[in-house]
Amino acid sequence: MLEVENLDAFYGQIHVLHGVSLSIKAGDIVGLVGANAAGKSTLMYSLAGLRTTCAGKIRLKNEAIEDMPTHERVRRGLVLVPERRRLFPFMTVLENLQIGAYSDGARALAHQTMREVFELLPTLSERRTQLAGSLSGGEQQMVAIGRALMAKPQVLLLDEPTEGLAPIYVKLLFELITSLRALGITVLIVEQNIHHVLQTADRAYVLENGRIVLEGSGRALLNDERLKVAYLGL
Amino acid sequence: MAQSPGRISLAPARGTLSVFEIALLVLCLVLVVAPIPQNLQDIIVLTFLWAGLATAWNIAGGYTGLISFGHAAFFGIGAYTSTILLVRMNVTPWVGIWCGGLLAAFCGAILAVICVRLRGPFFILSTLAAAEVIRIAALNWSSLTGGPEGLAISPAADPVNMVFASKHAYLALMLGYLLLSYALTKLIDGSRYGYYLFAARDDEDAASAAGVNPLAVRTVALMLSAALTGIGGSLFAQYFLYLDPTFVISPEVSFQFALLPAVGGLGTAIGPVLGSFLITPMSELLRSYLGSKVAGLHLAIYSALLIVVVLYFPSGIAGALSGLSRRKGGKS
Numbered sequence: 001m002l003e004v005e006n007l008d009a010f011y012g013q014i015h016v017l018h019g020v021s022l023s024i025k026a027g028d029i030v031g032l033v034g035a036n037a038a039g040k041s042t043l044m045y046s047l048a049g050l051r052t053t054c055a056g057k058i059r060l061k062n063e064a065i066e067d068m069p070t071h072e073r074v075r076r077g078l079v080l081v082p083e084r085r086r087l088f089p090f091m092t093v094l095e096n097l098q099i100g101a102y103s104d105g106a107r108a109l110a111h112q113t114m115r116e117v118f119e120l121l122p123t124l125s126e127r128r129t130q131l132a133g134s135l136s137g138g139e140q141q142m143v144a145i146g147r148a149l150m151a152k153p154q155v156l157l158l159d160e161p162t163e164g165l166a167p168i169y170v171k172l173l174f175e176l177i178t179s180l181r182a183l184g185i186t187v188l189i190v191e192q193n194i195h196h197v198l199q200t201a202d203r204a205y206v207l208e209n210g211r212i213v214l215e216g217s218g219r220a221l222l223n224d225e226r227l228k229v230a231y232l233g234l
Numbered sequence: 235m236a237q238s239p240g241r242i243s244l245a246p247a248r249g250t251l252s253v254f255e256i257a258l259l260v261l262c263l264v265l266v267v268a269p270i271p272q273n274l275q276d277i278i279v280l281t282f283l284w285a286g287l288a289t290a291w292n293i294a295g296g297y298t299g300l301i302s303f304g305h306a307a308f309f310g311i312g313a314y315t316s317t318i319l320l321v322r323m324n325v326t327p328w329v330g331i332w333c334g335g336l337l338a339a340f341c342g343a344i345l346a347v348i349c350v351r352l353r354g355p356f357f358i359l360s361t362l363a364a365a366e367v368i369r370i371a372a373l374n375w376s377s378l379t380g381g382p383e384g385l386a387i388s389p390a391a392d393p394v395n396m397v398f399a400s401k402h403a404y405l406a407l408m409l410g411y412l413l414l415s416y417a418l419t420k421l422i423d424g425s426r427y428g429y430y431l432f433a434a435r436d437d438e439d440a441a442s443a444a445g446v447n448p449l450a451v452r453t454v455a456l457m458l459s460a461a462l463t464g465i466g467g468s469l470f471a472q473y474f475l476y477l478d479p480t481f482v483i484s485p486e487v488s489f490q491f492a493l494l495p496a497v498g499g500l501g502t503a504i505g506p507v508l509g510s511f512l513i514t515p516m517s518e519l520l521r522s523y524l525g526s527k528v529a530g531l532h533l534a535i536y537s538a539l540l541i542v543v544v545l546y547f548p549s550g551i552a553g554a555l556s557g558l559s560r561r562k563g564g565k566s
Contacts, residue, residue, distance in 0.1 A: 074445035086440035102445040
């Protein structure tokens with residue numbers, strides 16, 4: 001579904017990612033873990049085509065997308081839910097969701113998609129006329145995911161979705177991710193919350209200093225001693 | 235949660251009209267038909283025209299965040315297009331103003347392709363430079379524009395040539411233009427396209443991530459703003475009946491476009507209108523009463539008043555008024 005080959009990424013002058021390769025199968029939940037500043041968010045931004053300059057290959061459904069602007073990648077089904085949610089706080093929940101349905105294809109289905117999003121995330125339906133900035137952190141994260149779903153994604157990139165959330169929402173969020181897989185959406189998730197993510201993920205990659213140092217099934221990695229080394233530098 | 239400057243309670247919900255707006259419209263209609271001394275009518279004509287122009291600028295500067303100091307170029311392109319068509323080819327301005335608007339929109343698209351990727355001061359400087367290019371072209375292409383001597387329209391009243399004897403006709407014309415600009419702004423306010431614009435303005439990365447093409451929505455906004463400014467330029471030419479590049483395509487005109495929305499409330503529909511209703515009569519009255527007595531005094535007082543407004547109403551008149559109505563609403 002999503003293939004990354006030898007990706008080098010630069011954030012300004014700084015060389016952050018070194019030869020990163022990933023292979024993500026359709027319908028999988030894939031975790032991406034690593035210490036702070038390992039390059040997780042840079043990888044997410046690079047995949048979405050934001051901010052960074054990259055060298056290497058990114059293929060979505062066997063189509064090269066590395067030279068496409070962000071909105072073209074979204075139109076093809078690769079959608080990022082950015083770190084810290086990045087909602088438009090002075091717009092209502094409904095307006096935030098509508099922004100997600102920008103491409104012609106997504107807009108044609110917007111009404112139906114909106115119904116599906118409200119079924120999946122009933123709290124949003126209750127809050128639809130409220131300003132997004134007035135919601136709790138957990139609710140805002142739901143809006144951010146809802147906004148991404150409006151674009152009809154095939155691959156969803158979640159960058160630290162549980163950051164700053166109450167435990168009840170962390171649990172809800174991982175249930176949501178599992179139900180997204182049931183809908184046929186492939187998920188790549190960056191997480192600090194390593195236990196949750198490795199238990200949920202089908203596969204996971206460990207990033208250290210801009211390089212992939214470990215990969216395997218989520219549960220296998222959870223018991224891998226080397227993970228502690230990568231994570232804590234022990 | 236504080237309200238955004240874009241959602242003031244003067245315009246309670248996007249795309250709907252508030253009581254305040256309707257009252258203002260009624261007042262404008264009264265001013266059009268009321269028997270007022272001619273020199274005051276002149277001021278009201280200018281107030282309506284500048285309000286329409288400021289509203290047009292606000293679509294780019296306020297709604298899109300494309301702060302342009304080069305809108306005098308679009309103003310000049312509109313003014314010269316309709317005037318050249320009239321003077322040299324005898325095409326009625328009733329057709330010419332739309333041609334001017336279209337040409338200005340086209341030039342807006344070119345400017346967008348070149349400059350819209352630039353950020354902040356770089357975009358501002360490039361618009362300033364673009365306007366200078368147009369001004370110098372107009373000064374030197376004498377066979378078309380009349381060069382520094384300018385172009386004059388025959389002052390003989392003729393509705394076909396959009397030249398009127400009665401000030402009421404000009405008042406109606408300029409109010410019509412203001413309403414056109416305002417209606418388009420309100421349409422953007424309440425439309426999906428408006429959300430895209432605000433999203434791209436407030437957080438470009440997040441808008442892109444959500445699938446919005448920021449360059450495309452900005453380009454359309456700049457074209458729309460340019461077209462309306464061009465139409466305003468044509469109307470200006472029909473009112474003054476004389477054009478010369480040094481005045482029409484001057485940085486002063488560009489700054490005025492930006493100043494009125496900044497005073498009234500940037501990024502609000504009503505802001506540029508309030509800005510013009512305050513500033514235009516003030517500057518005209520100061521000039522007519524003081525300009526002949528002490529040279530430069532009217533400019534000093536005008537500047538001092540501007541400083542007061544900027545210091546005490548940083549979010550513009552619209553922001554101050556909505557703050558006031560919110561406080562009242564909170565008490566009741």
